Amino acid sequence: MGQRRTFGSVRKHRSGRWGADYTDPVTGQRVTPGRSFASKVEATRWLSEMQTDLDRGQALDATGTKRTFESYANTWLAGRTDLRPKTLDLYRYLLDAFILPRLGDVPVGKIDPSTIRRWHGRVSEGDQSVVTTAKAYRLLRQILSAAVDDLLLRANPCTLKGVAVERTQERQTPSIAEAMRLVDAVKPEYRLMAMLAAVVGLRRGECFGLRRRHLVEADGVWTVTVESAVVFVRNVPHLQPPKTSAGIRRLVVPAVVTPTIVDHLDSFGPFGDDDLLIVDRRTGQTPTLTVWRRVWENARKSVGVDYTFHDLRHLAGTLNATAGASIRESMARMGHSSPRAALRYQHLVDLRDAEVASSIDRLFD
Structure with a gap:
């Protein structure tokens, strides 16, 4: 049976685990954590964190976090009117060839560091150059940084070390x-x-x-x-x-x-x-x-x-x-x-x- 609180509610499932939810004061939509908790204390702690974020104006966009990465990335790219044509064409290529095939259907709010590690591991297996892989990773990191600014993520999950660096082989100089x-x-x-x-x-x-x-x-x-x-x-x-x-x-x-x-x-x-x-x-x-x-x-x-x-x-x-x-x-x-x-x-x-x-x-x- 649900237990009502001043902010949100927690309830015990038949499995013995606990759920929680609250109503977004702006959209009026029900917000859930997308997971269950082992104890009532953990569920209550999550509600407290959400309430604190709302009070500080730092709460994630409840509807936006469910938006697919493909939808968000395409909107982000369409809004980049500051990009030169060649850069815009490169970003479109990187998205279509390396990023969207594996991450396009994933909700933005569910992209975490482990998701990025799996994506990078699979992309690195391709026959494209290391430079191209680095460019794709930097673009992905840039888009997800914007998602943080738009309150769709709490932190940028692109935390891999050294993979954004382009290490091109030094070429011979003609005489x-x-x-x-x-x-x-x-x-x-x-x-x-x-x-x-x-x-x-x-x-x-x-x-x-x-x-x-x-x-x-x-x-x-x-x-x-x-x-x-x-x-x-x-x-x-x-x-x-x-x-x-x-x-x-x-x-x-x-x-x-x-x-x-x-x-x-x-x-x-x-x-x-x-x-x-x-x-x-x-x-x-x-x-x-x-x-x-x-x-x-x-x-x-x-x-x-x-x-x-x-x-x-x-x-x-x-x-x-x-x-x-x-x-x-x-x-x-x-x-x-x-x-x-x-x-x-x-x-x-x-x-x-x-x-x-x-x-x-x-x-x-």
Whole structure:
């Protein structure tokens, strides 16, 4: 028989265990803990905790906690109007491929650390990269953090240690000779792009975002201004500002790039001030990602190397460090917002310095 209390009620079940419930003062709906208790004391303690939460304004949303994760995640993503198209597309992919198939039907209020451990264990068994798994976990943690803010959870259950960190294998940096061979091998309309990546350190999207007015010559010295970048969303290019303010920069271009600049302007001009410099000559537009990948694959196959276009940028970072640029100067040239990446290039130079020292030692053998 139920035992009435000032707040809520407790009752003993035929099994000998105890139940409890109360009426939400806002919604008028009956709220239960979703489990039974071994004793009346435990049931009463739960009611006391719920009453305290209500008094403090910290009570969970009684109806929202029963909402499926899929429903909540989709609503959360639809509300993220601050996301760039490429990020939005990535989040949609991660949700559909790795998160919703296993957690979509689970009520938000029932997701706990053990649920997350089981989910991560199963996802980790897939053939996707460790980096992709880390991205999926970070997205899940971000969504559940919002669920905490919305009073659907008391605490974020994503408590796994170290799994959100992307540990990418350090790639080899092309030598100057290899980079110049790639520049010569790529289609002529993209050679300036390759030189700007290998020597100046521009990203692929930054190269595609360059307009004629961004290249300026004064007294024989060229400068390039970066103020936009192209990102590819489902193969289609989109022009947008750099991710951070550090990406917006004006750089002096080393003289070794000058012949390539002049040749590009002479061969593919004339250009209006607002015309894009790097385009697919067949369409006059930025190439799709599929077209660009084919261009780059053909170039590296002809040279016999396996470098990505981004690896050319690593060479530029190493050249900065070799030339004696400080961490702050290297950050400015590469468009980094933190010293971490710039320190990586300094590390590569330090490794080379150790090789030089070792070679000197061998001369004394």
